[in-house]
Amino acid sequence: MGNKITSRKEDYSKWYNDIVINADLAENSEVRGCMVIKPYGFSIWELMKKELDQMFKDTGHQNAYFPLFVPKSLFEAEEKNAEGFAKECAIVTHYRLKNDPKKKGKLILDPESKLEEELIVRPTSEAVIWKTYKKWIQSYRDLPILINQWANVVRWEMRTRLFLRTSEFLWQEGHTAHSTKDEAMSECLLINNIYAEFAEKFMAMPVLKGSKSEAERFAGAEETLCIEALMQDGKALQAGTSHFLGQNFAKAFDVKFADKSGKLDYVWATSWGVSTRLMGALIMTHSDDKGLVLPPNLAPTQVVIIPMIKSEESKNKIEELSDKILNDLKSNGVRVKIDSRENFTLGYKLNDYELKGIPIRLVIGEQEIKNDEYEIFSRDDFNKLKSNSNDILNNIIKSLDDVQNRMLSKAKKRLNDNTHEVSSYDKFKEIIESQSGFVSCGWDGEANTEESIKKETKATIRCIVGNGEDKDLKCIYSGNPAKHKVIFAKSY
DSSP, X not given: OOOOOOOTTTOHHHHHXXXXXXXXXXXXXXSTTOEEEOHHHHHHHHHHHHHHHHHHHHXXXXXXXXXSEEXXXXXXXXXXXXHHHGGGOEEEEESOEEEOSSSTTOXXXXXXXXXXEEEEEOSOOHHHHHHHHXXXXXXXXXXXXXXXXXXXXXXXXXXXXXXXXXXXXXXXXXXXXXXXXXXXXXXXXXXXXXXXXXXXXTTOOOOEEEEOOGGGSOTTOSEEEEEEEEOTTSOEEEEEEEEEEETHHHHHTTOEEEOTTSOEEEOEEEEEEEEXXXXXXXXXXXXXXXXXXXXXXXXXXXXXXXXXXXXXXXXXXXXXXXXHHHHHHXXXXXXXXXXXXXXXXXXXXXXXXXXXXXXXXXXXXXXXXXXXXXXXXXXXXXXXXXXXTTTHHHHHHHHHHHHHHHHHHHHHHHHHHTXXXXXXXXXXXXXXXXXOSXXXXXXXXXXXXXXXXXXXXXXXEEEEEESSOOTTOBBTTTOSBOSEEEEEEOBO
8 A cells, every 4th residue: 555645745735635535534525516435434523423412401502493494484584694694505496307308217307396495405504493492482480491403404505625614514503592691601611621622632632712803703603603723734723612692583473472470582502513524634633644643532443353364383372362352452442453354465455544643553463472572553653562371461551541631732742832822914914924823912803803804814703702801902914902802813
């Protein structure tokens, strides 16, 4: 197996695509802008889903499912939301095809099957969910409603990239209803903290937490909280968002509740989500020019054991020990497999597992058994830890923890090294143009300032991290007193 991966320095975009394709994660489909997530890629997403799902359930949330199609009249009900997504909507207008009388074997729309009302293929589910909540909510006793949905959504993207931006993608979307503003805001904060915890604990990906500027908020939200991650090329990636929707959707769909005194008021709402974009974040945070690098906590196979059998004489001993280590690791909750395929060379296997980012690799052959010395190979730094058979279980388990911690430390160092605090616009432009990364600075809170910086540098406000605490902080662009301390960056 030759090196199929373009180097990051040569072409970062092609490097990313090479990783996705050659590590067998996903491929482009026959539908423009859509992808096929292959079994290996999907197994990583399943682990993400499993861990996040449990974190949601541990905080009182329940899963449900809502329709894929949203009647156009419902979609229009909340004007800002409808306007924000209008250009990305796929629309169903007919429900039937018929044979083309002019072209044998071809199909055309049956004009008699035109829908009375067009259906929007959901780009997000607020509209259909809040129409449902109107039936569920009458009094304070019905609140809060804490619902999450695992689903697919469609946003008709013009420029697509596997996992990062596709016309159809998988995600979770939480939709909650509350009796007070404070409770809804607490929910937003809770979820944003869950996202940050997940990113760090499982993805080994440190993030910055903050809120979005008005220009960058979710359409229909009064406030959007977010986590922002820094990729190896110095660009930011929005990894998760949590939206305080105020009473906007409740008013749009006339969802009221009677409080303890019998007084009617509109319900307070949130929505929040992460998507398969996290797969792209995982790849670009950790992978190298050899292939995918996976943190053990999200690796479908954490350890691979490769028996190297050269003679029948040693076969039983090698297989015996391989099976013992396999069972011991499984008993300790480790995801492990034995690769005993005879139709592939050892060299092929080693390269393949390197490409696919298996965290720990163990080769067992005649020499290893004879000398009672085994090499525990760590994919992240190519370290080889020597161990005897008595200590091998503990050493492998410790190595998995070491890999996870080492990957997080490396990513944290990159984040810290590439976060720059500036007080002048010239320095700001210099960093954005030459070094990239996160740039921390003052902003006067004016939309025209934000837009001017974006036009001149292509950098956007990724998140607001402070609100006027530093009275001496000046806006880097206007020189006026800063209302906010913000993080700018170029982004995906």
